[in-house]
Every structure is written in C-alpha cells, then in structure tokens.
Amino acid sequence: DARVTQTPRDKVTEMGQEVTMRCQPILGHNTVFWYRQTMMQGLELLAYFRNRAPLDDSGMPKDRFSAEMPDATLATLKIQPSEPRDSAVYFCASGLGTGLEAFFGQGTRLTVV
Amino acid sequence: AQSVAQPEDQVNVAEGNPLTVKCTYSVSGNPYLFWYVQYPxxxxxxxxxxxxxxxxxxxxxxxxxxxxxxxxSFHLKKPSALVSDSALYFCAVSLNSGNTPLVFGKGTRLSVIA
Structure with missing residues (x-):
C-alpha cells in the first residue's frame, strides 16, 4: 500500500531551535508539496517541487524556512530558528502532477514553546 | 488566482439523512476540483x-x-449519512492546465448524529 511517510509524527522544541521534518513521497510521484495546517489559516501551501526542482516557495518565510529534495525519495523542510508561531501541523503530499490529486502523509505536529 | 469558499464551518446531520457540504470556487479558467476528508x-x-x-x-x-x-459550485453529497462520515471535509481547486497546485478551502466539519 503506497503512502507518503513523514517523520517525526510529533515534535516539541524550544524557541530558537532548529527543526527538520522529513518526507518520503510515493515511489514514482514527481511532484512534492509542503502544506501547513493551522486553525486560523487552514491549509497553506508552503512550497512544492517537480522532479526535485523547487517550483514555488513563495508561501514560506524565507528568512527561517528552507525546503529541499536531496533525492527523489526524500524531501525536507527545515525551520531555523523556530518560533512559537510556527506551531502547526506540517503535511507533505506527493502526486503525478502539479494540478492533479495529491496524496498526503499523516503530518508532523510541531509545537514550539 | 484561484480560490475556494466553503461557506459552512459546521454541518450537522442525522444518521441516515442525506448530507450536503457546500463548495464554491473562483478561477480564471477551467477548474480541476477535488474533495478530501480528514479524520482526527x-x-x-x-x-x-x-x-x-x-x-x-x-x-x-x-x-x-x-x-x-x-x-x-462543486457540492459534496451523500444520500445516507453514517456516523463514521463525521470528519473535516476540504474542497480544493486547481487550474486545468495542471500547472497550479491545489488551493484548499478552510474546511467544513461534518457531524453525523446517531
């Protein structure tokens, strides 16, 4: 059963610390998305990649967030330094095209205290 | 730019009754439309x-x-609701060029009461 795998599932960290979230997309999917979910803002697109190349990261605060795909089986989202307002659930999703259905991982719940 | 509106934050329905979760969209072109469900x-x-x-x-x-x-509009429907359908439902839209990522609505919480 193919699925998107995200680690860790939960992360509690102190303000100022670096946080790295990892995602293994479904094998064969060429598009990877990072979304953030909060009660206030709902689901926000942070960044997405096609064939490992970043296409748009305009949804991310550039000064502290960075997203990469070191290889086709791994996508990372890094926050440095983290702030309490970054507390949210971060979802990775993958798909076969930018505008087609995306398949979501179970998310990383980040709490910055 | 595309956008999605889900006008109801919460929908309550009795088990066995039909359910509708509403969604309207705005795109400058022809849309691809999606529904997703999120359990806790x-x-x-x-x-x-x-x-x-x-x-x-x-x-x-x-x-x-x-x-x-x-x-x-792209309303979600089911003829007979189940308690297990209780969840958060999201509508999403992209342009049919296939080159824009999905934009999601804020979600509608469906509660099916036994």
Missing amino acids: NRGLQFLLKYITGDNLVKGSYGFEAEFNKSQT
Missing part, C-alpha cells in the same frame, strides 16, 4: 475529483459531487 490526527484523504466530462462525479465511501459551472 490523520492526513487528508482523497475522495473524488472533477476534471472533465460528466458533471456528477462519484467517489469513495458513497460520496458524490456535482460540478455546476454556472453557479461555480
């Missing part, structure tokens, strides 16, 4: 999509949605 502490699960063709789309778990171009 889980990721979003794809339910169904409209790309082209028949305006009535059938999806998982007995759900269906009707694309209405004149009303720019």
